[in-house]
Amino acid sequence: MSPLPDLIRRLGSQVLTDPADLVGYSSDASRARPEGLPAAVVIARSSAVAAAVEWASSNYVRVSVRGSGTGLAGGAVAYPGGLVISLAELNKIVAIDPANRLADVQAGVITANIDRAAAEHGLMYAPDPASSRESTIGGNIATNAGGLRCVKYGVTADSIAALEVVLASGEIIHTGSRTRKNVVGYDLTSLFVGSEGTLGIVTAATVRLRPRPVGTTVTFRAAFPTIAAAGRAVTAIMTSDVVPEVLELMDRTSVELVEKFSPTGLSTDGAAALLVGQFIGSTATSDLEQATTMSRRAGAISVEQAEGDILLEARRVSSRALSAEGPRVSSDVALPIARLADMFEAIERISAEEGVPIPTFAHAGDGNLHPSVIVRGDSDEVSDDAERILDRITDTALSLGGTMSGEHGVGSLKHGSLAKQLDPATMAAHRLIKSVFDPKGILTPGRGI
Amino acid sequence: MSPLPDLIRRLGSQVLTDPADLVGYSSDASRARPEGLPAAVVIARSSAVAAAVEWASSNYVRVSVRGSGTGLAGGAVAYPGGLVISLAELNKIVAIDPANRLADVQAGVITANIDRAAAEHGLMYAPDPASSRESTIGGNIATNAGGLRCVKYGVTADSIAALEVVLASGEIIHTGSRTRKNVVGYDLTSLFVGSEGTLGIVTAATVRLRPRPVGTTVTFRAAFPTIAAAGRAVTAIMTSDVVPEVLELMDRTSVELVEKFSPTGLSTDGAAALLVGQFIGSTATSDLEQATTMSRRAGAISVEQAEGDILLEARRVSSRALSAEGPRVSSDVALPIARLADMFEAIERISAEEGVPIPTFAHAGDGNLHPSVIVRGDSDEVSDDAERILDRITDTALSLGGTMSGEHGVGSLKHGSLAKQLDPATMAAHRLIKSVFDPKGILTPGRGI
Numbered sequence: 001m002s003p004l005p006d007l008i009r010r011l012g013s014q015v016l017t018d019p020a021d022l023v024g025y026s027s028d029a030s031r032a033r034p035e036g037l038p039a040a041v042v043i044a045r046s047s048a049v050a051a052a053v054e055w056a057s058s059n060y061v062r063v064s065v066r067g068s069g070t071g072l073a074g075g076a077v078a079y080p081g082g083l084v085i086s087l088a089e090l091n092k093i094v095a096i097d098p099a100n101r102l103a104d105v106q107a108g109v110i111t112a113n114i115d116r117a118a119a120e121h122g123l124m125y126a127p128d129p130a131s132s133r134e135s136t137i138g139g140n141i142a143t144n145a146g147g148l149r150c151v152k153y154g155v156t157a158d159s160i161a162a163l164e165v166v167l168a169s170g171e172i173i174h175t176g177s178r179t180r181k182n183v184v185g186y187d188l189t190s191l192f193v194g195s196e197g198t199l200g201i202v203t204a205a206t207v208r209l210r211p212r213p214v215g216t217t218v219t220f221r222a223a224f225p226t227i228a229a230a231g232r233a234v235t236a237i238m239t240s241d242v243v244p245e246v247l248e249l250m251d252r253t254s255v256e257l258v259e260k261f262s263p264t265g266l267s268t269d270g271a272a273a274l275l276v277g278q279f280i281g282s283t284a285t286s287d288l289e290q291a292t293t294m295s296r297r298a299g300a301i302s303v304e305q306a307e308g309d310i311l312l313e314a315r316r317v318s319s320r321a322l323s324a325e326g327p328r329v330s331s332d333v334a335l336p337i338a339r340l341a342d343m344f345e346a347i348e349r350i351s352a353e354e355g356v357p358i359p360t361f362a363h364a365g366d367g368n369l370h371p372s373v374i375v376r377g378d379s380d381e382v383s384d385d386a387e388r389i390l391d392r393i394t395d396t397a398l399s400l401g402g403t404m405s406g407e408h409g410v411g412s413l414k415h416g417s418l419a420k421q422l423d424p425a426t427m428a429a430h431r432l433i434k435s436v437f438d439p440k441g442i443l444t445p446g447r448g449i
Numbered sequence: 450m451s452p453l454p455d456l457i458r459r460l461g462s463q464v465l466t467d468p469a470d471l472v473g474y475s476s477d478a479s480r481a482r483p484e485g486l487p488a489a490v491v492i493a494r495s496s497a498v499a500a501a502v503e504w505a506s507s508n509y510v511r512v513s514v515r516g517s518g519t520g521l522a523g524g525a526v527a528y529p530g531g532l533v534i535s536l537a538e539l540n541k542i543v544a545i546d547p548a549n550r551l552a553d554v555q556a557g558v559i560t561a562n563i564d565r566a567a568a569e570h571g572l573m574y575a576p577d578p579a580s581s582r583e584s585t586i587g588g589n590i591a592t593n594a595g596g597l598r599c600v601k602y603g604v605t606a607d608s609i610a611a612l613e614v615v616l617a618s619g620e621i622i623h624t625g626s627r628t629r630k631n632v633v634g635y636d637l638t639s640l641f642v643g644s645e646g647t648l649g650i651v652t653a654a655t656v657r658l659r660p661r662p663v664g665t666t667v668t669f670r671a672a673f674p675t676i677a678a679a680g681r682a683v684t685a686i687m688t689s690d691v692v693p694e695v696l697e698l699m700d701r702t703s704v705e706l707v708e709k710f711s712p713t714g715l716s717t718d719g720a721a722a723l724l725v726g727q728f729i730g731s732t733a734t735s736d737l738e739q740a741t742t743m744s745r746r747a748g749a750i751s752v753e754q755a756e757g758d759i760l761l762e763a764r765r766v767s768s769r770a771l772s773a774e775g776p777r778v779s780s781d782v783a784l785p786i787a788r789l790a791d792m793f794e795a796i797e798r799i800s801a802e803e804g805v806p807i808p809t810f811a812h813a814g815d816g817n818l819h820p821s822v823i824v825r826g827d828s829d830e831v832s833d834d835a836e837r838i839l840d841r842i843t844d845t846a847l848s849l850g851g852t853m854s855g856e857h858g859v860g861s862l863k864h865g866s867l868a869k870q871l872d873p874a875t876m877a878a879h880r881l882i883k884s885v886f887d888p889k890g891i892l893t894p895g896r897g898i
Contacts, residue, residue: 099787190639338548
């Protein structure tokens with residue numbers, strides 16, 4: 001007997017089984033494709049997550065979890081015959097607590113909405129993935145998402161104070177605290193942040209807010225003759241005394257594709273790469289002078305002030321602009337900050353050797369690069385050839401002391417490559433944790449760790 | 450047959466069994482007392498940690514780990530018949546990497562020495578527990594230690610990039626990365642930081658360095674008629690736009706005892722509490738003006754600039770000064786920043802009701818308080834009465850949304866009280882992790898989690 005009627009009995013209208021819904025909830029924004037339709041989708045409200053997980057656990061049904069489905073690593077793709085739990089309706093900002101600079105939110109809240117609510121109190125929620133107007137805080141927590149402002153304020157993990165998590169057993173635990181310091185117990189909060197739904201399902205969070213930066217805002221745009229020169233400028237800036245609010249890079253192809261997709265007047269003027277940086281506050285003008293000097297010393301052709309909103313918007317739409325061009329496979333490597341120029345040179349070399357364009361944009365100040373291998377020929381499908389070229393990029397990043405994912409997560413796409421980065425004993429330690437939190441292997445199995 | 454000869458055969462002169470050594474390595478700086486002598490002490494060099502743990506695991510011998518033995522929660526006290534592993538000789542700063550702002554260090558390096566080595570490159574290792582000239586980075590990592598500068602730069606966990614850890618099996622794992630961002634695998638680094646030796650033994654770390662603050666340094670001393678008024682000033686400052694380098698509090702009794710112990714000319718001039726704050730950088734002077742205004746608004750009797758080194762040194766010796774007076778039991782509660790005044794009022798009330806002095810100093814800007822209950826009468830021993838009064842303080846902190854330990858750790862002293870703070874399901878999740886990493890229960894059992 002199918003156990004589905006039991007799920008429907010428990011959760012009523014929160015359960016969707018219409019084939020059109022099953023299809024709609026099966027994919028995310030990555031190139032990973034579902035291997036079949038799930039059995040059901042639960043649009044969770046209130047305590048439905050625990051009930052849904054209990055049901056899945058009792059029936060050995062694999063569970064994938066999704067917010068807005070903007071993930072880029074295949075973490076939210078449905079399992080054939082599996083259960084999709086959508087947290088999109090758990091979208092309440094429960095409280096903003098300006099006196100303690102905290103916000104209590106449900107997992108399905110759109111990240112930018114937290115920042116907007118904080119702004120009413122002169123505060124901000126700092127992490128701002130390019131997708132922040134669509135992606136949910138739960139998804140950001142699952143992948144430990146980065147973003148443009150992270151170069152100054154840290155990644156999602158650095159802004160999470162406490163979590164409510166539903167475990168594979170359906171039990172609910174509470175991690176962290178509302179204090180600035182707390183050393184009681186293991187740091188389960190950090191363990192769950194970035195765990196990609198493999199250890200439990202985060203249903204609510206207490207996030208840290210910061211003062212919204214005020215004062216003079218200056219944005220600059222520096223053009224470089226080579227992308228490696230831009231990399232050297234980034235290394236210099238990030239090992240100086242100035243701390244940019246934002247320090248992003250776009251190469252020539254990325255700029256051209258963005259202009260085609262959503263014209264803003266941005267241009268490289270023939271340069272190989274643009275660096276876009278921003279400073280806010282009382283030292284902004286002198287910071288800009290220093291960044292200008294360092295950029296010129298690294299070989300910048302021009303450094304000029306520019307309209308920040310346009311530049312940052314261009315960077316935010318980069319991923320969509322590239323995707324609009326056709327199939328590509330994109331990377332998310334991160335490098336030690338001193339190896340940026342080496343990595344950019346390697347990407348150029350690989351592009352030349354393989355004869356394919358590899359447009360690259362980057363959260364440069366964090367050493368986090370998103371090179372994309374454009375799929376050649378007429379194929380609509382991602383080819384083995386493109387994946388092979390992507391592997392060359394990943395291997396190069398690892399050989400330079402980098403990581404294969406800076407912010408998108410391992411998901412299904414990089415799951416098979418983990419052994420490239422983690423030695424066997426370290427991998428075994430990860431798997432121990434997975435096995436003890438999810439002994440039946442129902443929570444996002446075969447992804448992340 | 451005793452397994453000791455086997456340990457000696459494996460590790461030679463690194464093994465101490467002389468009774469004088471066994472006594473010397475049995476206690477830490479807390480009030481916890483060993484219940485008996487350990488069987489042996491290993492002064493580990495190179496790969497001895499793994500060999501010693503393997504031996505302990507094979508023979509079901511309980512292991513305690515120590516650096517300088519400055520811990521305040523009984524985490525490093527020896528087990529009767531157990532094995533003490535000292536990491537004090539693993540004291541090499543392997544490399545300072547200014548280009549990536551990282552330092553590679555062994556676990557036994559004295560924390561202040563890392564900061565000193567970083568200073569040669571214009572960098573700093575930010576976390577500075579009051580014990581930083583004696584305590585080791587390994588001990589700081591085990592407890593996720595705080596310190597004076599943590600109010601601006603975060604606690605130890607915020608400065609750890611990667612770890613080498615010896616597991617209970619003797620296997621060695623490597624967590625983290627040398628990049629600013631990394632989402633491959635679970636955040637095992639954060640899991641081990643603060644785990645108090647219960648999951649594995651950290652033998653080496655890659656720590657993050659920051660630019661050493663430069664520019665104008667101003668230090669102020671604000672005197673308040675009540676400690677609660679000082680608390681209100683701290684809350685105001687910490688929810689304003691200024692970010693102090695340091696924001697410490699000492700009440701009248703603490704100041705008097707420090708002056709008796711190590712005269713610096715510090716005085717409360719009859720006020721109930723002093724707040725000591727520092728600002729560094731181009732905005733230091735205007736920051737000071739704002740802090741002065743907020744302090745006066747909260748009721749400060751006087752706010753004046755003062756010699757920073759003297760004030761901060763007074764704060765650093767507070768703990769030793771109080772200990773020199775005789776037996777006391779000290780607390781390490783942390784509060785949400787908006788509840789500081791409530792907590793200070795509660796401490797005054799408890800002190801009055803119980804008729805005992807409770808001198809209090811605090812990393813006030815972090816909401817982390819160290820009230821000490823002075824043991825009454827002639828007893829040289831910590832009394833049940835003092836412990837009961839300490840429990841009242843802990844319970845009050847928890848009822849205000851706080852935590853029972855901000856930076857010292859749970860150790861053996863608070864192990865029995867964990868259920869006050871962690872609900873049963875959350876506690877069970879902690880114990881799952883402990884059980885899977887240490888199935889035989891040999892690593893610092895009965896302490897921390």
